[in-house]
Amino acid sequence: MGADFVQFSLTPILIGSLAAIACALPGNFLLLRRQALIGDAISHVVLPGIVVAFLVTGTLAAVPMLLGAAAAAIVAVVLIEAIKRLGRIEPGAAMGVSFTFLFALGVLILEQTDTSSVHIDVEHALMGNLESLIWFRAEGWGSLFDPAALAALPEELIRLAVVALILSLLTWLFWRPLKISTFDEGFARGLGLPVGLIGFGLVVTAAVAAVAAFDAVGSIIVIAMFICPPAAARLMTNDLATQVGWSIVFAVLSAVLGYVLAGYGPLWLGASNAVSAAGMIAAVSGVILALACLFGPCRARVGVGAG
Amino acid sequence: MDAATLSLATEAGRPPLAAPAAPPALAVRGLTVSYGQSPAVFSVDATFPAAAMSAIVGPNGAGKSTFLKAALGIIPRLSGEATVFGRPLDEARDRIAYVPQRASVDWDFPTSVLDVVLMGLYRRVGLLGRITGSHRTTARDCLVRVGMADFADRQIGQLSGGQQQRVFLARALAQDADLYLLDEPFAGVDAATERAIIDVLKGLRGEGRAVVAVHHDLSTVRSYFDHVFLINVRRIAEGPVATTFTAETLQQTYGGRLATGHVAELAGGIA
Structure with missing residues (x-):
């Protein structure tokens, strides 16, 4: 655990953890609102938005990417409504079709575009480029106190740190309205809470997390982190705050364990090449969920739908 | 305040409320709500007196819950407005407590009983105010x-x-x-709970508060409520139970779906 670790593994692990936290935080509320698939949907829809934003601006800067993703989300909503009304297709199917179509469209545009100068292609869209986000200037743990080295940290790390911090602050600030409107929408409206705005804000923050994480870690992690850590956390406790705490623990655990397993697991098994860190992180989060399903203390669902 | 309200207030052994022009607890004007093509509630006016227990009665699908939710702004209305104690709804939020249908929430939500009761203190505690021991005591008292x-x-x-519930x-x-x-409030609850709830509600009325409940059990309207509002998409009738809850208005509300003998029994022999 010396200089090599700081240079090659520290930043990818941190980036993976921050991306996981940023997605898991809103994921808790989306899950309880039975909107968990919105995370899935968002991560699909952002691809064409980001690609078109890149084509237009020529950069992968955060603001055009967010605008592109937002535009894609609006197109998706219009498309879903159009399919529902014109085709008389049920909402779930209309959503599924629209998101898959838009993602496929994004893949097609990507393949037809010269994006060789930047980290954006089909593989990166799925898996991100976590392994390449190394801290080139680091020479050891001492670099953590070296301003010049710190200035050369991968920008993805800074971006995700800021996003994770903002999401944590928003969750803390709006905890009570979020909790009340998630549990009992009618009561929340009776109190005069702006329930629609709260729900919209939640989806927007989820989208911001998805877009920020997308470039670094790819859509597989985004999809997995919206659902797996919160779902596993729900099985550990019957208290919302504790659930959110567990989800962060599981998110970080998935990122760290996944990254290490991807790097060293195949070697331990006698294979020569490391496997995709993003794929392994998502897989670990799935295993954690499976273990929570089997052994979590609060898996008994008492009183569901009881008259 | 109308004559009916005054008589109710004196019946309960309290002096009539001071100002003769005291506004009703809830007044609704021209309320229309639509889900899709046909209206669920059409151009309804209703007035619910202060310091009384009122029932909203009508057949399934008559728009009882829809009327209540739209009056409170919980679901969007096509037209109409509501005032609470003579004030616009949004200025009176602190004076309203709404109890949704039990089945409308997910009871698997990760929270405790005390925590749910503490949600009732939200408007006093605020966004970031600390929940103190006295808040918990208040919540426990409510559970008692x-x-x-x-x-x-x-x-x-x-x-x-x-x-x-x-x-x-x-x-x-x-x-x-x-x-x-x-x-x-009485849907699908045991007899002991129904008793406990009605006792609490009558206690609230005794303190001069107003209670309005969507109610589906016609046989208890007379014993529980002072005032009744009959609805079937449109307003059918409203007024004191004794004079309004009659065979005629019930037949109008339920459109002949009730047996005549049953209606006479419910209407308490007035018919």
Whole structure:
């Protein structure tokens, strides 16, 4: 655990953890609102938005990417409504079709575009480029106190740190309205809470997390982190705050364990090449969920739908 | 205040409220709500008196819950407005406690009974205010009033239907409102819970507060309520139970779906 670790593994692990936290935080509320698939949907829809934003601006800067993703989300909503009304297709199917179509469209545009100068292609869209986000200037743990080295940290790390911090602050600030409107929408409206705005804000923050994480870690992690850590956390406790705490623990655990397993697991098994860190992180989060399903203390669902 | 309200107030052994022009607890004008093509509630006017218990009565699909929710702005209305104690709805939020249908929430939500009751204190505690010991005492007192004191730390998923309804009522009590609006508070609850709830509601009326409940059990309208509002998409009738809850208005409301003998029995021999 010396200089090599700081240079090659520290930043990818941190980036993976921050991306996981940023997605898991809103994921808790989306899950309880039975909107968990919105995370899935968002991560699909952002691809064409980001690609078109890149084509237009020529950069992968955060603001055009967010605008592109937002535009894609609006197109998706219009498309879903159009399919529902014109085709008389049920909402779930209309959503599924629209998101898959838009993602496929994004893949097609990507393949037809010269994006060789930047980290954006089909593989990166799925898996991100976590392994390449190394801290080139680091020479050891001492670099953590070296301003010049710190200035050369991968920008993805800074971006995700800021996003994770903002999401944590928003969750803390709006905890009570979020909790009340998630549990009992009618009561929340009776109190005069702006329930629609709260729900919209939640989806927007989820989208911001998805877009920020997308470039670094790819859509597989985004999809997995919206659902797996919160779902596993729900099985550990019957208290919302504790659930959110567990989800962060599981998110970080998935990122760290996944990254290490991807790097060293195949070697331990006698294979020569490391496997995709993003794929392994998502897989670990799935295993954690499976273990929570089997052994979590609060898996008994008492009183569901009881008259 | 109209004559009916005054007579109710004196009946209950209290002096009539001071100002003769005291506004009704809830007044609704021209309320129309539509889900898709045909209206669920059409151009309804209604007035619910202060310091009284009012029932909203009508057949299934008559728009009872829709009317209540739209009056409170919980679902969008096509037209119409509501005033609470003579004030616009949004200026009177602190004086309203709304108890939704029990089945409208997911009881698997990770929270405890006491926590749900504390939600009733939200408007007093605010966004970031600290929940203090006195808030917890208030919440526990509300649980005592509905006979749920021993369940404070229970996960809400472990409650029976009747217990769930009592917790919802305790949360409304914590709001310390002047107007209590309840959507089917007796639906699917055991007899002991129904008794406990009606006792609490009558206690609220005794304190001069108004209670408005969507109610589906015609046989208890006379014993529970002072005032009745009959609805079937449109307003059919409203007024004191004694004079309004008659065979004629019931037949109008239920469109001949009730047997004549049953109606006469419900209407208490007036017909």
